[in-house]
Amino acid sequence: MTDFDTLVRGEEAFVAHLKAVRTVYAEPIRAMMQAAPRGMRSGGYLDDSSDARPMTTITYRKVFSDALSLLKVHECVLEKLHEVERGPHDPNSSGGMCLAEVAREERVYRSYVQGLPSTLRTIAECCSESATFRAFFTRSRELFVVPTPRLSTYDFA
Secondary structure (H helix, E strand, O other), X not given: OOHHHHHHHHHHHHHHHHHHHHHHHXXXXXXXXXXXXXXXXXXXXXXXXXXXOOOOHHHHHHHHHHHHHHHHHHHHHHHHHHHHHHOOOOHHXXXXXXXXXXXXXXXXXXXXXXXXXXXXXXXXXXXXXXXXXXXXXXXXXXXXHOOOOHHHHOOOO
């Protein structure tokens, strides 16, 4: 397997991981928020009553916006990598151009990494408020921490 193939396979795994965050957590919670009545208890966390919203819109953005932004960036990068794979381009030089695309989105990474401790605290607060929310987020820590060391998996030497 070439370095380019390794890059593409790693990017595919990373995008699949972020899609899992979106599919397993973000989309169902957004749907619950939209379906639930606006009346909620202080804090806006999901409780065991049937009329509570899972979280406030602000909390939702705090928890999911950075991960979903990363997903958008990497879906574009993966699409470009697949174009390079299919096309007459030199994969080694074109792969570098795709990584340059990621570098242009450095602010997304900075926001994600700097916001991760706060995101995890928010999830912990939500979990401490509600057994239902805690059960829903059983795997959240792994899903939100895994993207952090993303680029360190490549040997750029």
